[in-house]
Amino acid sequence: MTQVATTVSPAPSLRAAGLRPGWLVAGFAAVAAAAVAGLVMGPVQLTPLEVVRQLLGLGSDLDARQIAIVEQIRLPRVVLGLLVGSTLSLCGASYQGVFRNPLADPYLLGAAAGAGLGVTIVIVGAAEGATTPALAPLAAFVGALGAVALTYALGTSGGGRASTASLILAGVAVASFLTAMQTYVQQRNQDTIRQVYSWILGRLSTAGWHEVRLLLPYAVVTWVVLLAHRRVLDVLAVGDDEAATLGVHARRSRLIVIIAASLGTAAAVSVSGLIAFVGIIVPHTVRLLAGQSHRVVLPLSILFGGAFLCLADLLARTLSSPAEIPIGVVTAFFGAPFFVLVLRSSRRMGATT
Amino acid sequence: MKRPLAAALVAAATLLAACGDDDVTTSATTTTAAPDAPDRIVSMSPTSTEMLFAIGAGDQVVAVDDYSNYPEEAPITDLSAYEPNVEAITTYEPDLVVLSDGGGELAASLEQIGIEVLALPAATTLDDAYEQIAQLGDVTGHGEEADEVIADMRADLAELVAEVPERATPLTYFHELDNTLYSVTSETFIGEVYALAGLENVADPADADGQSGGYPQLSAEFLVEADPDLVFLADTKCCQQTSETFGARPGFEVLQAVTEGNVVLLDDDIASRWGPRVVDLLRAIVDAVKAVPVS
Numbered sequence: 001m002t003q004v005a006t007t008v009s010p011a012p013s014l015r016a017a018g019l020r021p022g023w024l025v026a027g028f029a030a031v032a033a034a035a036v037a038g039l040v041m042g043p044v045q046l047t048p049l050e051v052v053r054q055l056l057g058l059g060s061d062l063d064a065r066q067i068a069i070v071e072q073i074r075l076p077r078v079v080l081g082l083l084v085g086s087t088l089s090l091c092g093a094s095y096q097g098v099f100r101n102p103l104a105d106p107y108l109l110g111a112a113a114g115a116g117l118g119v120t121i122v123i124v125g126a127a128e129g130a131t132t133p134a135l136a137p138l139a140a141f142v143g144a145l146g147a148v149a150l151t152y153a154l155g156t157s158g159g160g161r162a163s164t165a166s167l168i169l170a171g172v173a174v175a176s177f178l179t180a181m182q183t184y185v186q187q188r189n190q191d192t193i194r195q196v197y198s199w200i201l202g203r204l205s206t207a208g209w210h211e212v213r214l215l216l217p218y219a220v221v222t223w224v225v226l227l228a229h230r231r232v233l234d235v236l237a238v239g240d241d242e243a244a245t246l247g248v249h250a251r252r253s254r255l256i257v258i259i260a261a262s263l264g265t266a267a268a269v270s271v272s273g274l275i276a277f278v279g280i281i282v283p284h285t286v287r288l289l290a291g292q293s294h295r296v297v298l299p300l301s302i303l304f305g306g307a308f309l310c311l312a313d314l315l316a317r318t319l320s321s322p323a324e325i326p327i328g329v330v331t332a333f334f335g336a337p338f339f340v341l342v343l344r345s346s347r348r349m350g351a352t353t
Numbered sequence: 354m355k356r357p358l359a360a361a362l363v364a365a366a367t368l369l370a371a372c373g374d375d376d377v378t379t380s381a382t383t384t385t386a387a388p389d390a391p392d393r394i395v396s397m398s399p400t401s402t403e404m405l406f407a408i409g410a411g412d413q414v415v416a417v418d419d420y421s422n423y424p425e426e427a428p429i430t431d432l433s434a435y436e437p438n439v440e441a442i443t444t445y446e447p448d449l450v451v452l453s454d455g456g457g458e459l460a461a462s463l464e465q466i467g468i469e470v471l472a473l474p475a476a477t478t479l480d481d482a483y484e485q486i487a488q489l490g491d492v493t494g495h496g497e498e499a500d501e502v503i504a505d506m507r508a509d510l511a512e513l514v515a516e517v518p519e520r521a522t523p524l525t526y527f528h529e530l531d532n533t534l535y536s537v538t539s540e541t542f543i544g545e546v547y548a549l550a551g552l553e554n555v556a557d558p559a560d561a562d563g564q565s566g567g568y569p570q571l572s573a574e575f576l577v578e579a580d581p582d583l584v585f586l587a588d589t590k591c592c593q594q595t596s597e598t599f600g601a602r603p604g605f606e607v608l609q610a611v612t613e614g615n616v617v618l619l620d621d622d623i624a625s626r627w628g629p630r631v632v633d634l635l636r637a638i639v640d641a642v643k644a645v646p647v648s
Binding site: 042043044064065066068069071072073074076187190191192194195198205206207208209210317320321322323324 | 419420435436531532533534558559560564565569570571572573574575577578580588590591592602603604605606607
């Protein structure tokens with residue numbers, strides 16, 4: 001695994017090109033396109049122009065039911081898709097930077113499993129029905145942070161600094177341990193088992209403004225902290241000793257990034273369920289296309305991650321309309337082949353230059 | 354690695370069963386069943402448990418799974434039908450185990466240690482349900498009572514159907530299995546019961562090709578557009594849904610079933626089993642249908 005790390009993700013040069021305006025424009029365009037598509041398309045056929053007029057407050061021919069579809073069902077779902085996708089991609093990119101491992105993502109370090117355990121315990125305890133319990137993001141955060149701390153402690157228990165390989169191995173162990181506990185809690189509480197299942201499969205399908213309000217504050221904190229560390233992550237990529245000579249407190253910066261990424265992952269997971277792949281595919285695609293520096297990868301991961309999940313959700317609700325497909329199935333089904341395509345074409349480009 | 358373990362388990366279970374053989378015969382005095390009928394039945398299916406008690410074979414049942422919460426006198430245990438354990442089942446020294454699925458590995462392991470198995474998978478039609486009751490009657494020596502139960506069910510259902518008022522356009526309905534909008538189509542057992550009350554299912558287009566096996570997950574906006582006359586919540590226990598929680602979901606406050614108070618609460622158990630209590634299910638449906646004024 002360390003070998004993969006050194007071959008796929010060479011440390012970016014400190015003078016790597018910054019974020020080019022073209023990519024930023026492309027990112028915003030992708031978000032806008034995905035959002036508009038998500039609003040005007042769906043299992044129910046509505047005239048796109050009328051939908052846009054309604055949303056802009058210009059008045060439209062839509063009846064009360066169609067207005068409810070646009071404003072109460074599609075709009076919050078699009079917003080939540082953007083928020084969850086961008087947060088998961090940003091956190092994935094940050095984990096990869098801080099652990100200097102291209103395979104690092106919330107799933108590998110046990111954060112998602114810990115968050116899952118936290119949410120399961122809250123659902124089992126509260127069982128309050130349709131909406132996501134208000135305690136869920138907090139419980140997910142505690143679970144995620146606990147898991148990452150455990151992973152870190154185990155990875156360094158051999159003494160000295162944690163090597164990437166031992167961290168990843170520790171993460172795998174912690175993740176399976178916590179997943180086992182989650183399954184146990186879930187199976188021991190048959191009365192809430194269906195709620196836990198439906199949460200695991202992803203709840204974007206029934207989400208409304210309640211979930212958006214629940215996620216938003218955590219997402220904002222995560223974004224601010226992680227974006228503020230984009231230069232520090234570039235410095236850390238060169239090595240801890242070099243970072244120290246440049247005046248960066250490597251250990252403390254790492255800890256802050258890990259905590260912030262765990263918070264973001266936990267909050268996203270607590271409202272949307274376990275959606276795999278976004279945290280790996282989007283950052284790597286951005287890296288391959290736009291550049292290695294975290295000043296490029298972090299902002300673009302936010303934009304393209306949001307657009308990606310928003311489109312994946314659109315497919316989830318239209319492909320077999322009027323039935324739904326779990327969104328995790330869509331992200332994996334379309335995300336994996338797309339990623340292979342990007343990887344191949346970028347290798348070919350690399351070979352010729 | 355799996356096979357030696359399974360073999361060891363089977364061997365141990367066989368030993369256990371053999372040890373128990375001596376004292377099994379003592380209970381022969383209690384039942385009215387035929388002498389060769391099973392008198393140590395373990396039911397791993399809530400529906401079969403209800404059927405067994407309805408046809409008077411309850412005395413022959415020694416243990417039922419942890420979901421078999423009806424009738425009250427059923428000897429409920431912590432046997433899990435969800436993750437069945439052969440060894441746990443054999444501790445009740447059964448001479449017949451009733452399963453709710455096709456049987457599969459569990460049936461194979463039970464048969465391997467000489468325990469008779471009857472697999473009664475989920476009924477897809479009312480006739481399937483009658484057939485299963487008759488089958489249980491035959492096996493337990495309560496054939497006549499089973500025939501009576503079936504006749505009563507047919508008569509009760511017919512009586513309820515006769516109460517349904519005539520309408521120019523049929524009412525539409527949505528049957529909710531959980532709070533993520535999983536539903537049933539007309540191709541399911543439950544769907545057939547609704548059809549008896551003259552209702553049209555809004556979920557049918559969601560599984561037109563049958564790929565979801567009659568249990569599609571609907572899009573919220575599709576349900577709002579379909580705007581059914583009646584909504585039946587079969588997730589009042591599993592997911593604590595009420596007409597309030599349903600009406601409070603994004604966009605649902607415009608549904609006519611919500612604004613006109615036609616959200617009907619069902620008992621999850623009655624609405625998911627295909628036993629004699631299907632009569633209670635149809636009664637709840639017909640009552641709701643009668644409450645909607647004929648225009």
